[in-house]
Amino acid sequence: MFAKLGALMDRYRWPVVGVWLVVVACGAVFGGGLFDRLATTTTNRADSESAVAQATIDRIAPQGSVVIAVIEGRDVYDGGLNASVSKAANEIRTMTGVKEVNDLYTGQGGQIGADNMSTTVRVELDPRLTDADREALEDRVRDRLEMIEAPKVTVGGDKIAERAFAEQSVDDLAIGESVAFVALLVALVLIFGGVVAAGLPLAVAVAGVAGSLLLLLGLSYVTKVSEYSLNVVTLLGIGLAVDYSLLIVARFREERRVLEPTEALVAATERSGRAVLISGLAVALTLGGLAVFAEPLLAAVALGGAAVVVLATLAALTLVPALLSLAKHRIKASTEPKRNVLARLATKAQAKPGPVALAVTAGLLVLAAPLLGANFANSDARALPHSNEARQAYDALQTKFNNNHPDDVVVLVEAGPERADVRMFMNQINQLQQDVFRLEVRRDVPKGWTVLDLTPKGEVGGEESYDLVRRVRAMSTPFPKYVTGSSAEVVDYRQSLAGRLPLAALVVLLVTVVLLFALTGSVVIPLKAVLMNLLTLLATLGVLVVVFQWGWGQVPLFFDSWGGVDLTTPVLLFVFIFGLSMDYEVFLLARIKEEYDQRPDTNRAVLRGITRSGPVVTAAAICIGIVFLGFTFGGLVAVKEIGVGMTVAVLIDVTVVRGLLLPALMTMLDSWNWWAPPFLRRRPAAVIRERQRV
Template sequence: MYVRRLAVIAVWLAIAVAGAVFGGSVYDRTQSVETLPAGAPAAVAQDRLDAVAPEGERVVAVISGRDVGAIGLIDSVTRTAFEIRAIPGVAEVEDSYTTGTRKISTDNRSSLVSVELKPGLSDDEALRVADQVSAALRRIDASEILVGGELLAEREFGDQAVRDAAVGESVALVCVALLLIVLLGGLGAGLLPLAAALGAVAATLLTLTGLARLLPVSEYAVNVVTLLGIGLAVDYSLLMIARFQQERSADPGASPADLIERTVATAGRAVLVSGAAVAAALVGLFAFGDPLLSAMAMGGALVVVLATAAGLTLVPALIATAHRRIPARSRWRRRGPGLLARLAGFAQRRPRAVALTTAAGLLALSAPLFFVEFANSDVRVLPRSSEARQAYEATQQKFADPPKQPLTVVVEAGPEQPGIPELFAAMEGLPGVSDVYVRSELPPGVSVADVVPSGAADSREAQQLVTALRALDAPAPVLVAGPAAELTDARRSVAERLPVALTIIVLATGALLFALTRSVVVPVKAIAMNLLTLLATMGVLVAVFQWGWGASVLNFEPWGALDLTTPLLLFVFAFGLSMDYEVFLLARIKEEWDRRTATDAAANDRAVLAGITAAGPVVTTAALAIGIVFLGFVLGGLVAVKEIGVGMAVAVLLDVTVVRGLLLPATMSLLGRWNWWRPGLTTPAPAPRIPVG
């Protein structure tokens, strides 16, 4: 990297330019990704329903501001309804004046217009027709017109995701740049990690743009990927710069080439192990078989590989080029022991009390998990300014019988066959059923009924209704589709596949930590502490986003649940980043342990304190920087993205202060030399030195 530094920088510069020019088009290629694994009962039911009774997308408009009986309004709505019926691609229009369906609000100041598009339209065609319909609806002579529907809400979600990414990345990069310039002691040193982050993210966007031609890529995945890429690249850059400064301080007469070689041979090994640990955590997402999570895993794995590559190639090349601009000692090392070193010293003086107190505190923070509710994100996660959300809320609040998303039951038998009328009668008698509408004009050999839940479409009662419908004694196979069915199947799939994902992640990260430390105890303890961090973080998220604690500060409105994907993504990302800091610290602790003969009982404590003192400032700065990155995404409007941003910031804060500063040194002090035990080692002793970290 020293000899070929200019060539390496030139290659990464070309990648960054290509990513800036072409990578941004990935947002134009993103699409909505299914949230159910292939073969899920609700997905099978929906496919069957689309085959026998296809329905098009709907555009819904709430017309408000005038008395619904005003002649001018009636004429305007009537004229517009006939105009919309003439638009190619429109299947049906329902309103209060030209059809027999009365859709009037309780205060007689609003009416509802529902437009169904023809089935079979592509996404682009449907959006084009929806825009024509929307433009026609807005010409109605009324003071307030809100146009929404699932199709338009999905587009708003994508557009909002792009805006959130732009705002979040801009604010995060500026704040992180200022922080790094101050802490690293100079403009050149401070901007170096940002250059690595931009290179990794640009390369990821460029790769995703190519993959989007072959595989579905979610706009949500792009947001999370850029967030993770910036954080990892900054972390790895800080570790490399700090080690270079330490090597130069220890040997002022060494040549830059020798210093770079030592830096990559030590800190570079920690970067490689850390990147492998984060990638292994992401691989666990594939075990869920969820298309959305798989898209996240794909993007996340890409950015981890590229951030690691940047840390091992671009960062050393930049250090080699700008080493004269890197101060001999950063400001984090000019003020005595860092925060983690002071916390570690405190924990080692009273390890038992600290270990019990911190573990109990983390468990207390996780208590809200007993009351957690999970649901699939819908229009309610859009910001209050979203027209699609306003239209949805207006239909729910202004009308006595607002439109509801029913559970649709498909029975593989004709309505004339014995037992089918009795089956539909049994459905009407189930708890939580408001109405049952049997459809007509279907192909022979199939029956379809829309079962309307009495409560919300994805409520716990609606999910229980799905189970009851599937358990009915039917004369033919019964399939159930609808929001509650999808949520029920998604939760069941997660519960069934979670052990497999956990096994993959735990075994992979445990093996990597064993290779790093040559200990069995240290990896097991590290995984247990990471799980404690995750449980506490999830408890905080329940209190904030489900219960609404601090909602006004974070500028969102709670909708009574967490997105079902949040704990899975948070588990993988937070687990991976926790392993990041664990590797940074353990690598130095192991190095200090290997330097000692361990003939006295205090050798372990001295090694732990020395390792944390050496690596602690890097970890603290990295955590502060990545915390700013995550909090940058809290500024966005999507609640699902806010959940990830707040969750990651909380996880990093707890991990670096409570877990790494207190629980890690306390437990290592309690275990003493047994920290380094492995099978076949009867008396714990230092292993042969491995130059890591």
């Protein structure tokens, strides 16, 4: 099958390249339209308690978006400041779409900071404004507030922070791609020793990016495509496109040692095509496991990611052979493989398999230990770079006015506050003195409803606010009640992820086991791969806790720790690590299986397989690591987490796991590596015994 594919790509190279050039051109012309269609995607499902409660509040007592200015550096009792703030507040009140303005001098709700040198202006907009009108009005309000005569005026708000996330995400994407492409070009030239061979994977990556933009643009008309998912999906697509291209180009250079260029092209496609297809299927199907969670953000990443992976696989299987056909006489053959790093590690592991396996496992578990104190929560304005104005406004509000308390926990009661049982319920809440700092009854709520705003004790991101959500929900009341707010959203998100994690894990594990069984004919090897991938995941998450939650990476990575890790990060890493680990698993095992089929000696097959495939695995790891590191140069902490997480995972996977743990375990198991139940071994020989070299 793949030999025929290689021959077809060689024969029809110009039409194939032409089709991909059209894809690149369309991506360049139309792909930019995607950025105008990006949307903010929520993490929680619409049927979660917090989402239902918030939707009800928005219906019965809607509140518009809030723009808030923090004015610092001037005595709040200064007459000049009074006049400047009052003038700005009165002018803003005359703007169409402004519902209410609160400040210290002309309206209710004015605040004085803890330093007596700061105050706020709070502007609420009409909730009936369309998104476009709201954003235009926010800009006008912000411009006027920034004209207040004070040493420092910073303007923020929830919706302004959301827009800052979107803008920063697009900027991060441009920075990440630029850094990745430049560094990749240098790395590939060093790896291949020539510009032509190095340029092929990059050309495929460019085609992949253009095609991805078109795919995501099409998806944006069916579902929401978020700024965050665009970054993550594009990062994944570039990495895979380079990885798969590298595998085929490296095999072509190897085959050129003994074959003519055309024969080498067919042989490279034949012997690497199956590995690329299996790996692409593995990543696409494991990404499908994200859809099990059903949260809008994860569903968007699952759909977009699977589509981009399919595109990267298609490009590797068609565009790479076509480009090789055009440049086959200009690409030199590679030299005979020497004792590379992975081969040397494998030799040591095979010499003492038991101690090596024990030491590697213990070391990975030590790296995973910080997970015991992990704080997984939703990112807020603190995930923005400190240079961002919305982030500065948030920090100033928290330190000078809110005493760093978390956002309010909001309780919706389906009964009026005049009822005795509702007042008794409020008294019960007030008795939670260890949890509640302040309770306020919201005004302007229709009759028959009550909305309570509870300010939790503790600090932002602490467990106190989550405990308060759970305690209020656990209270027995004769009337329906619902709890919402940012802390309730985290509680619901955690519960939803925990509840659906077993099913998602089952999908990922089945994909891993089935595809590796199809490759090796063994059930032991896939189960071993699952355990090794799990160790890699746990160790990676432990490192992320140290780098981001503990803040050890703040200086080298240029971010401010907010004391936690985004709750979406471990879910995405679970899928990505299992999916991308299959790349190296397939690359190595396919070669090991070929050697074993030629001579059934496990130790020999493992060492020879790693020796022959080690260079391409190492090169692929370097390249995909560069891609992920490119995205740590952006400003969003959540994207940095994915970039650092995947880089750490690749580093761990390609060194201690593939270089030490894999050969150690295979040496210990010896012939048991290839065991399968009799009813599976009776499958057609074409499925089980197909010999394939990578």
